[in-house]
Amino acid sequence: DAGVTQSPTHLIKTRGQQVTLRCSPKSGHDTVSWYQQALGQGPQFIFQYYEEEERQRGNFPDRFSGHQFPNYSSELNVNALLLGDSALYLCASSPRTSGIYEQYFGPGTRLTVT
Amino acid sequence: AQSVTQLDSHVSVSEGTPVLLRCNYSSSYSPSLFWYVQHPNKGLQLLLKYTSAATLVKGINGFEAEFKKSETSFHLTKPSAHMSDAAEYFCVVSDRIKAAGNKLTFGGGTRVLVKP
Numbered sequence: 001d002a003g004v005t006q007s008p009t010h011l012i013k014t015r016g017q018q019v020t021l022r023c024s025p026k027s028g029h030d031t032v033s034w035y036q037q038a039l040g041q042g043p044q045f046i047f048q049y050y051e052e053e054e055r056q057r058g059n060f061p062d063r064f065s066g067h068q069f070p071n072y073s074s075e076l077n078v079n080a081l082l083l084g085d086s087a088l089y090l091c092a093s094s095p096r097t098s099g100i101y102e103q104y105f106g107p108g109t110r111l112t113v114t
Numbered sequence: 115a116q117s118v119t120q121l122d123s124h125v126s127v128s129e130g131t132p133v134l135l136r137c138n139y140s141s142s143y144s145p146s147l148f149w150y151v152q153h154p155n156k157g158l159q160l161l162l163k164y165t166s167a168a169t170l171v172k173g174i175n176g177f178e179a180e181f182k183k184s185e186t187s188f189h190l191t192k193p194s195a196h197m198s199d200a201a202e203y204f205c206v207v208s209d210r211i212k213a214a215g216n217k218l219t220f221g222g223g224t225r226v227l228v229k230p
Contacts, residue, residue, distance in 0.1 A: 004157075033217065042204050042220030043158070056217050090157065092218075102148055103218060105158040 002027060004093050004106035012112045013081050021076040021109045025093030032074040033103060034066060037088040049074055050096050078111075086113045116141045116207045118221035126227040127195045135190040135224045137205035147188045148206040148218070149179055158204070164188065175199070200228045 031050040035043035045058035049068035092103035121136040149161040162173025169181040205221040
């Protein structure tokens with residue numbers, strides 16, 4: 001049973017560019033959440049998707065947007081990249097209706113903005 | 115609003131001695147609480163969870179945590195540290211007012227060093 005997968009593993013972008021990160025949830029999970037983990041800090045919640053809509057959002061600007069596809073996979077898009085966007089981006093999945101509250105995390109995408 | 119405070123940013127223990135990682139939380143509702151571990155260059159792995167059943171929760175790899183509502187604490191312990199326990203540990207809270215898949219709020223993390 002494949003867990004949460006993310007691509008790419010690493011990414012280097014230039015300030016001002018745009019980036020798209022991808023996530024496939026664990027089999028049987030329909031909810032995807034994205035987190036940003038800056039170096040030396042705990043992950044911060046960006047947003048959560050289920051039924052192809054953004055359901056909750058953390059304190060992140062509109063430059064951060066996402067999408068969820070009918071197969072439950074998800075993308076995170078970041079526009080107008082800033083140096084401060086350099087971080088590990090984590091995707092997590094969970095089954096919304098099962099009453100299970102923990103989330104399962106992928107290995108992350110490390111984004112470096114130069 | 116929910117928040118988590120991990121009282122120690124770094125903990126150093128000798129192999130074979132007990133480990134204690136301290137966590138205090140704040141939540142407007144009855145919380146779910148978790149401990150996750152992150153090894154270098156790895157994703158987050160769930161160690162254990164509390165969701166209003168027994169207050170003493172047992173997890174993987176010999177870890178356990180006790181939920182104390184009166185103290186708003188959820189400290190993580192292990193009787194005997196192993197070299198493989200060296201990692202970053204995160205205490206996490208989620209409110210249970212909504213359906214599964216709630217956002218998680220992470221503490222700042224505790225880095226554990228295990229000395230031989």
